[in-house]
Amino acid sequence: MRHLAPYQTGLWLAEYGDIRCQLCRLYRSTPQSQLLQNHSSLILPNNSPSKQSLFIKLRQRFNGRFHSGLLCTRCHHSIVWLPKPFDVDIAAGKALSIQAATYYDYPIRQAIRAFKHHEDMTKLPLLLHVLRQLPRPNGCHYDNSVIVAMPTTEQRLVKRGFDPVSILAAQLSKHWHIPLWHGVQRIDNTVSQQGLTRAERLGNLDNAFALVDTPLVKRLLLFDDVATTGASLQALGRALNGQSKGIAGMNSLTSHQYDISAYALAHGSQT
Incomplete structure (x- = not known):
């Protein structure tokens, strides 16, 4: 790192x-x-x-x-709201719970955009403060859990020059004392999620992730910077759960093998 x-x-x-x-x-x-x-x-x-x-x-x-x-x-009290967790389906009878630290409103929205699109380092301490408000998952520790950061594509990484979600996930890993796991790749044939409806986001993310390794622990903690509708985390959860179509080698995984939950820096809007 x-x-x-x-x-x-x-x-x-x-x-x-x-x-x-x-x-x-x-x-x-x-x-x-x-x-x-x-x-x-x-x-x-x-x-x-x-x-x-x-x-x-x-x-x-x-x-x-x-x-x-x-x-x-x-x-602190003006921006940290800890929104109520919301669920998205990742398999029949199985939901993924997503917990955000705050809402995607001013000034967090502007800070995330400045850091994400312009690598504005002055905004990172503010984002770190908000990130630290995420409740540490009960029962999760170094030996039984890993954090899975939302992967980016090689094309987007080259264009942007850095991976903002990985930077934030590394700080969350340090704060929670839970290691990162890099066993998922994002396929380059998807477009940006910004401006898309929920249906378009889900369609855009179909077969967007490929596993290159197998998690050796039971508890997987997914992380993304912004969960607008939860579509990206939902698709990643499906891939890890073995429910996405076209993911080679996933047929051996059963729906109860992993305990998957998700976390984000910000979600939706309070208004």
Whole structure:
């Protein structure tokens, strides 16, 4: 993941070096300088195992405060709504639940577009703050789950120069401590989903994904940046569930083999 280094550096600077809210640019409710001072005061001698154990516990507690937010309290409550999950069918009698962190409204809509289409790094800390509001799935951990980022096509990757969903998924993986899985490819013969109706989106995504590997865990956590109708996540869920037509080698998979759920940064509109 070497290509993530510049993004990680920018996020580190925003989180630890900037005491201002990443949206309104006023000071956060808890100044980072105060957190840094508290954090530095926890350094203990290396020759004391018991003290080191205490240090690790205290550091974890204060790290939680470090990562508690990149926005001030007012801005946080103005944009983080955690919409109610919605379901889409991926097989007979099986639905895929999709949970978004917020709605695709101002200012998140503008921030996603700026990052996605213009690689505007200044918007990434705001998106990361919202991303961290997604509830960690119950029972999911490093050994039994993987995050499956919505794959992009080679053509779109060359044109855009980077993969915004992979960048966000890597941050979610770090936040949840659940690894990414890259066993799905997106086929180049589909067009952009923007501006299409739900029926057109579903038709456009028919046979859009091909599996190049087999998941070795039971729980698959799909991720996309925006779930407008859920059609892309639905198609990906169908492919992983073995229900899409034309996916070679999927006949051996049964509908109950994987526990699949989906997550997105933003969904629809609140209005």
